[in-house]
Amino acid sequence: MHHFRYVGQNLHCESVDLAEVARLYGTPTYVYSAATMADNYTRLAGSLAGLDAQICFAMKANSSLAVLRHFARLGAAFDLVSGGEIRRVLAAGADVRRSVFAGIGKTEGELRLALEQGIFSFHVESEPELARLNHVAGQLGVKAPVAFRINPDVDAHTHAKITTGKSYNKFGIPLAAAAAAYAAAAKLPHIQVKGVQMHIGSQLTSIAPFVEAVTKVVTFVEALKRDHGISYFSIGGGIGIIYQDALASGQSAWWETQPTDRRPITPEAYGAALVPLLRPLGLKILLEPGRFLVGNAGVLLTRVEHLKRGAGKNFLIVDAAMNDLVRPAMYDAYHEIVPLHRDTTRRAFTADVVGPICESGDCFAHDRQLQEVGEGEYLALMSAGAYGAAMASRYNTRALPAEVLVNGGAFELVHARETFEQMTANEKIPAFLK
Numbered sequence: 001m002h003h004f005r006y007v008g009q010n011l012h013c014e015s016v017d018l019a020e021v022a023r024l025y026g027t028p029t030y031v032y033s034a035a036t037m038a039d040n041y042t043r044l045a046g047s048l049a050g051l052d053a054q055i056c057f058a059m060k061a062n063s064s065l066a067v068l069r070h071f072a073r074l075g076a077a078f079d080l081v082s083g084g085e086i087r088r089v090l091a092a093g094a095d096v097r098r099s100v101f102a103g104i105g106k107t108e109g110e111l112r113l114a115l116e117q118g119i120f121s122f123h124v125e126s127e128p129e130l131a132r133l134n135h136v137a138g139q140l141g142v143k144a145p146v147a148f149r150i151n152p153d154v155d156a157h158t159h160a161k162i163t164t165g166k167s168y169n170k171f172g173i174p175l176a177a178a179a180a181a182y183a184a185a186a187k188l189p190h191i192q193v194k195g196v197q198m199h200i201g202s203q204l205t206s207i208a209p210f211v212e213a214v215t216k217v218v219t220f221v222e223a224l225k226r227d228h229g230i231s232y233f234s235i236g237g238g239i240g241i242i243y244q245d246a247l248a249s250g251q252s253a254w255w256e257t258q259p260t261d262r263r264p265i266t267p268e269a270y271g272a273a274l275v276p277l278l279r280p281l282g283l284k285i286l287l288e289p290g291r292f293l294v295g296n297a298g299v300l301l302t303r304v305e306h307l308k309r310g311a312g313k314n315f316l317i318v319d320a321a322m323n324d325l326v327r328p329a330m331y332d333a334y335h336e337i338v339p340l341h342r343d344t345t346r347r348a349f350t351a352d353v354v355g356p357i358c359e360s361g362d363c364f365a366h367d368r369q370l371q372e373v374g375e376g377e378y379l380a381l382m383s384a385g386a387y388g389a390a391m392a393s394r395y396n397t398r399a400l401p402a403e404v405l406v407n408g409g410a411f412e413l414v415h416a417r418e419t420f421e422q423m424t425a426n427e428k429i430p431a432f433l434k
């Protein structure tokens, strides 16, 4: 559930009229609901009652400093994937000491920074990485806490670019090789074996693959506890959200209309399926949700530039583009698109909703049915809080979009739109061309 709904004819985020935000800060602009993030976090944490659990927000999904601070206040730690993300956690005034460092290509500099900041654990994905970490920890005269990422060879049934738990993916080490990897790690002088990790993919829409993965590794996890005294098991992230009926899913009534066998994952169902499998282990359990915590808590506001009537096709040209929200171009992702001002007296029409970038892939929706809208009117792309702003680029010399955080009836600009000077500040003309 989330806090985006029409009040009268106008789409609101909590108690804020989104058209007011668009008028004040321009478009394209991401708007996030603090209450939705808090609800998502609290529901998930509540569903894990009975476990000694720590939620580590996978901040690559949305690394805005304001969002990080909000989750830190709620009690979250972080799953981070780069030195830049460590520095973001620090800049948000949050705690690296409960956070974990994932990724298959951590540099020496990144390993050093994480050790200096007292990272909770490194999620190691290969033996060469382990050797490098042992070396860096030795230079600093410390022991590096580690967990191996196990690849359980489970099909997450999600998009190919975000499935990670099959043996042909680049992630983790196979279960069959894991015992040897732990034995080797235990012999290294600057490594402290601390846990075990897995993450099978993103945007999972069924609980079965999570259950299958945990079931597959549980015996091995018990052996690690016995033989290596590990203290935690990280079960990764990947809980999917609703994209198709995004707006309707903000209302509890919508959930009641969904057939039980096709109901999207709820935190309650996730907890109910996994807690009984995990509790007997007697380990601390880490979760690394990214999309679930923020995906439905954000929208991308955009303005209609033109309605172009083509040969047998309408194109609604908007001022947001693939550089602002790349998910449709990159993952064939669906985002529901709704007008900020709903007028049921208007006709519906069908259009491709496209950005202005010179690529055919710069398309948010094909043949989408919408209320007829024209130049200057605003639209919202729903469910854009995860992998939206965080993946934005400056392609076509378009400034990174603005970001706004709503809290009840108040809202604040938390990331100002870039200026041209900021975009080009690090560039220069070389001497030979002067």
Ligand SMILES: *Cc1c(COP(=O)(O)O)cnc(C)c1O
Pocket: 058, 060, 061, 079, 102, 103, 199, 201, 202, 203, 236, 237, 238, 239, 288, 289, 290, 291, 292
């Ligand atoms: C991306 C990632 C996550 C978060 O995935 P979501 O689908 O956003 O929940 C968690 N753990 C690891 C290791 C990741 O790479």
